[in-house]
Amino acid sequence: MKSHTISILVENRPGVLSRVAGLFTRRGFNIESLAVGTCEEPGMSRITAVVIADDEIIEQVKKQLNKLINVIKVIDITDTEHVAREIALIKVAAEPGASRAEVMQLADNFRARIIDVGTRSVILEMTGDTSKIDALVQLLCPYGIKELVRTGKIAMPRGLKTISPKK
């Protein structure tokens, strides 16, 4: 089983997210992450789903998604040249002193930004691919992660190739 990144272009109609999410549940597909937002076309949204499954299952996922009336286009970009990013906000315990300095050093090494400094904690904003965020999270664990929020992966093919429907 491998991790597949699927980009889904949908019409912004009531219930479209339930339809997509419900389909994953009903057919027993495992979603790793799901990111939704508006896109370059008015009235449309793009969903990026990361699904861990065998190739045949992914084929079913794509076909079943395509059957939804409000789904315009589905592509698996896993094997296409693409860029992928995810944002994580990490609130980590950082008492003033040595540990705070270490946390800030780690953030610097990973090119994460400190976006909030409290008396006993800081919030880091990290943008990167999933594995890089995983690595930072792991390194921050010993200091005490108080809260972690991740957007889920978003992705886009490189070059001129797009995942927009043909005009």
Added chain:
Amino acid sequence: MKSGAKILIESLLHEGVDTIFGYPGGTVLPIYDELYDSPLRHILVRHEQAAVHAADGYARASGRVGVCLATSGPGACNLVTGIATAYMDSVPLVAITGQVPTTLLGNDAFQESDITGITLPITKHSYLVNKASELRSSVHEAFYIAGTGRMGPVLIDLPKDVQTDLVADTEPVPDKIVIRGYQPTVQGHPKQIERAVSMITAAERPVIYAGGGVIASGGSAELIRLAETQMIPVTTTLMALGAIPAHHPMNLGMLGMHGTQSANYAVTECDLLIAVGARFDDRVTGRLESFAPNAQIIHIDIDPAEIGKNKPVTLPIVGDVKQVLTEINLKLTENRVGGSWNDRLAVWKQQSIPSGGKDNGLLLPQFVVKTLSDILGDEGVIVTEVGQNQMWAAQYYAFSRPRQWITSGGLGTMGYGFPAAIGASMACPDKTVVDIAGDGSIQMNIQELATVVQFNIPVKIMILNNQYLGMVRQWQELFYDRRYSYTEMSAVDFVAIAKAYGVPGICVTDPADVKDAIQQSLDYDGPFLLDFRIEREENVMPMVPAGAAINEMILEDKR
């Protein structure tokens, strides 16, 4: 200015609807007020579940989109089983439900339920219409989606204020609609069709496995042509009975769990399986690895998601069955003569003619169905409940044409038959519609006796009464050491019940009376009930145990 309710009725008429099945309630009052003097025929059922099954039966018998109507909350929820039934069997249906006013939506208002949410996984699509001005286009889209591509149920949820709001009448909707995310592939890919033709030409032991898609697409004649010109034997699923006449020399009968020996052996031995509008359901395939183990598979289906879902295929062709078969037939210019494969099948077929129950003085269900088939033949439309009654009807009635056979295949919904028979009878007033029932199933919607009386719908009910939930009992007998846990049902005087509703009936206990009783019910102008007290522990045979290969059949009762 027009109200939403008026626009709805006009839209239904515009779609060519003549009959709807429904049950009134608080949130559909404006619609019922418009129905009062509309030309639409409305059949008042006695339970919303019957409305949706009747619309389903209407759709299957006529090939048109069936329509049902229910109020919000409990009314809408009572449609759920019927919508799921239609979804599993790809039946074109538009279910219209009332909803609490938009101002109350989400407030747990009286009789509010999120029916679009509840039915999300069992509808092809659904609409919660928020504005009366959008109603006309939503209805038009709903009918288009329900009745094209792989057909299925579409739900339209209508808040009460949308029904009463007055809007400037919108332009009539153009007949041609384009929905961006819905463009079913109808034409098969020419390259794939060419490959299919060469595979068919090269095959030594081909078999056609025909499913409900053949009926839905109206491709029966094309199927028969392919079978006849290429001498390819055909086996049909439960859903495709009637796609090729029962007595056609190329017809091997039904395959699968209660299929014929010849069909199951043929599929096991074939070198080319041509699956046409079928979906490799577990009741058909048995153990998947042993299903057509030596065959290349061509799979023709309008739904790309069915291809390769359960079984990898050699050649997929996405398209409408009728269109694709027409193209294949056009390219198959040379007829083929039968060879040793056809001879082998002829022998199997000879061996697998069902015995139809032994002549030992007992009243056997197979004999009842055969007698009905002999008397009614082509004139009948046979609707069934679910269980043993359904399988005996499938095995022993000789179907000769598409849409002559109406049954809940995928979902296996008990209580489906009687209301579906009502719908079928409304769709085919010139045909005799018979519901072959069990004593369990009939009691799931027996209240519809009131409906057939009120609207004089001449449905004939034939109960194969063994005072058991027979199919479950059969499994208990075979696989649970005869421990009949809660499958025995106390005797019911069905004739008296029918009489109380105003339906005449006869109870039959002697095989010698079967023919006369059936004749009497068919001669009667109106609904009629027959209660056949059949041999109680008769089993449906042959049978493939769940999870076994389809050639591992139990052929006869040990008893």
